[in-house]
Structures are given as structure tokens and as C-alpha cells.
Amino acid sequence: MGKLDESLGFCNSSFMSPVRRGKELPIYNRLPVLRAERGMSRAALAEAVEVNPQTIGALERGDHYPSLDLAFRICAVFGLPVEAVFGREPFTPLSTQLYRE
Amino acid sequence: MSSHTRARRRNVALVVLIGFACMIAGAALFRDPTLVVSAVLMAVGLLLGVGGTFVLRSRTGRAAGHGEDLDERDTELRDAAHYRSYQAFGALMLADLAYGLVVAGHPEAGSLTAAMTATLFLLGTAMPALNLAWTLPDDDPEDFATTPPRAA
Numbered sequence: 001m002g003k004l005d006e007s008l009g010f011c012n013s014s015f016m017s018p019v020r021r022g023k024e025l026p027i028y029n030r031l032p033v034l035r036a037e038r039g040m041s042r043a044a045l046a047e048a049v050e051v052n053p054q055t056i057g058a059l060e061r062g063d064h065y066p067s068l069d070l071a072f073r074i075c076a077v078f079g080l081p082v083e084a085v086f087g088r089e090p091f092t093p094l095s096t097q098l099y100r101e
Numbered sequence: 102m103s104s105h106t107r108a109r110r111r112n113v114a115l116v117v118l119i120g121f122a123c124m125i126a127g128a129a130l131f132r133d134p135t136l137v138v139s140a141v142l143m144a145v146g147l148l149l150g151v152g153g154t155f156v157l158r159s160r161t162g163r164a165a166g167h168g169e170d171l172d173e174r175d176t177e178l179r180d181a182a183h184y185r186s187y188q189a190f191g192a193l194m195l196a197d198l199a200y201g202l203v204v205a206g207h208p209e210a211g212s213l214t215a216a217m218t219a220t221l222f223l224l225g226t227a228m229p230a231l232n233l234a235w236t237l238p239d240d241d242p243e244d245f246a247t248t249p250p251r252a253a
Binding site for chain 2: 041044070
């Protein structure tokens, strides 16, 4: 997984782009990493959660906050709890986490 | 589905605005001695303005279209565009009122004002698509890719 992160250039934590709105309470997400890990395109994820593919792109770029409903649907696709996919703090790159462990 | 750039959308938006400018000129000439010129201007303007608006709606995605297929982001974009356009629409109606007062003494004031009102009303309906075309960023090609990003 660490190798995957590095090869995709996810080591830089700034990749987890903050949302534009709510500068004091940003929402970060791990969608690009989770999609890459599972080999999913934005279109495939969008189809799974029944939204426009551009909405997934906007989430990944931090241009859009998901509703609670959409956040739960995305988490159900990845089989992860909400806090594993979305968070108030920037996510540490998985490669760094693995190295520390 | 294909991707669109802001520059191309803005070019179409300019064509639409030129079309509506022709229609406004045609509406201002909508009286007896210049009726033919008015009809030609209105026809050209209708083609460019209304036709261009339909092209814009297809290029600005679902947010400029109907409500059935919209997701939460589309709805948010549409609502913002409609809100801004509604303010501009108010300004257009005020301009129409001013125009009506200016031509009030003209023998054909009724038809002149009616033509201008209809034209500005049409322009008002095109405002959300114009607004989205001008403000939306370039489409990201990855949004439309069916294959996932390469892992290695």
C-alpha cells in the first residue's frame, strides 16, 4: 500500500485537499487513495453512489462538501467508517503510517 | 460524455449575448418604417440567442437542465446560478420599465414595449446558463474516464 501511495504521489499530505468553504472547519477526504487502492474510476464510484462523476471530482479537489447521506453512501462502497474516509484534520499518507508502524 | 473548457463555453456565451443584442436592437426598431429591419434582426438574434442558449445548457452539464437527474452538487450549482440570475432579471425588468417610460409618447409605444419586454424576458431565461458558462471551470477529463488511475 505504501508503494502504491508513493507511486501515485500521495506522500505529500497536501494532496488531501481541503474544501474551499469553511476555512476554519475544513473537511479532508481520502477518496483518491481509496479509489486507487480498489482500482475504481471516478465514474465507477459515482455510479455506485448515484451521483454525477463531476461531483466525485469536486469532492476530491475539495470544491464540494458531501451531505451526510452522500458521505455514508461513499463509506458503504469502501466498507469503512466515516472517520476513515472523511476528517477534520489532514490525513497522514498511508505510506508514512505503515513506515511508522 | 465529453469534457468542455471554460474558454469554449465563454465563446458560446458571447455568441448568445450578441444574439440577444441583435434582438434588443430589433425590438427597439419594432415600428412601421423599420419593421423589416426589425424582423431580420429579431430572427438572427433568436437563432443566435435562443439556439446558443440550448448549446450552452448542454455544455454546462446537468446543473443548467431539468431537475430529475440532479445530484446534490448539481442542485447547489443550479440554485446559486438561478439566485444570481434572478437579481440580474430584476435589473432587466427595471430597464424594461425605463424603456417603456421613454417610448410612452410614441404612437406605437405598446408594440415597442411588448417587443422589448419579450426580448428581455427571453434574455432573463438564458441568464442561468450564461452564468454557469462564464463561471464553471474547465471539465476535468478524469471525471469522465472509465478506467481507474494507474497504480504503477
